[in-house]
Amino acid sequence: MFTGRIIIEPITAERIAALVGGTVEGKPETPVSGIAPIENAADGQLSFIVKPAFDEWLEKSPAAVLLVRPDSPQAPGRCLIRVENPYLAFVRCARELFGVGEPRHSGIHPSAVIADGAKVAGGVSIGAFSVIHAGVTIAAGTIIGSHTVIHENTRIAERCQIGDRVTIHDHCELGEEVIVQSGTVIGSDGFGYVKDGTRYYKIPHIGRVVLEERVEIGANCAIDRGTFGETRICRGTKLDNLIHVAHNVRIGENTVIAAQTGISGSTRIGNEVTIAGQVGFVGHIEVGDRSVFGAQAGVTKSIPAGITVSGYPAKPHFQARREEAALRRAPELLKRVKKLEQEISRLREG
Structure with missing residues (x-):
């Protein structure tokens, strides 16, 4: 052990x-x-x-x-x-003192592919079989793992850490000290289609993703690019593993989001929000600063600042707890109602 x-x-x-x-x-x-x-x-x-x-x-x-x-x-x-x-x-x-969690610089592996026109500063480490496309800018102190692909015209600031098997699509921007853990995709197309009769036509997504300084994205997340604008995660925000952020979402500063949460397109989440695991947000709503979301909440409308919600549909936590308590009592209440109906029936017959 x-x-x-x-x-x-x-x-x-x-x-x-x-x-x-x-x-x-x-x-x-x-x-x-x-x-x-x-x-x-x-x-x-x-x-x-x-x-x-x-x-x-x-x-x-x-x-x-x-x-x-x-x-x-x-x-x-x-x-x-x-x-x-x-x-x-x-x-x-x-x-x-002990170096736990500190990045390890190892230089650029011979098998890494760096395109002509990419700008890689001194002190950058790039792992085996990673690919850096033309127009990419990588600032000093950044570490990139193995089998990672960074597409055209993406800008990566100083001291970022990008794990193995990460894909960062074109025109994205990462601020200083951003961490992206293994398996994550930044800048994938959003889920957008126009229906004509029986056929769906894909909407082109030509926006970008911006991760501001000190943002951390966990493993196996998907952060979609904006359709025509941008998807932005503001400074200091931390995302757990297995989170999906859809196109044109904006997440404010110093917000924390636990695993398996999904945020639908164009939703705005404020600063210092706390979101537990498996929370789902519909699109085009606004979430106020310092609000708190219990696990598995289903958020179907905008939420004001500073309140705690839970349940489905999400409602103030104290109300959700009362409703859950009432539901737990429902089987016993149904038995009592049935007995009362039987008593009333006997009285009528008598």
């Missing part, structure tokens, strides 16, 4: 505290040579405790150093680092 990541040279608790802005309790010279979640942490490793329900691990964990809340209980004989957000501190340590 994998229990954590090991480094060669130990790091002291004092250095970790300096990185995360924490306060050491115990021996500041305590060495740390790896990281692990609290259940798997071993001697010499760094771990963290966020929720009070896990405070029992203060005594029983063999970890060398623990990142804990300011109000966590005392633990005599342990080396603790008290910090406002232990989870965030652990993530910072994982990335900056």
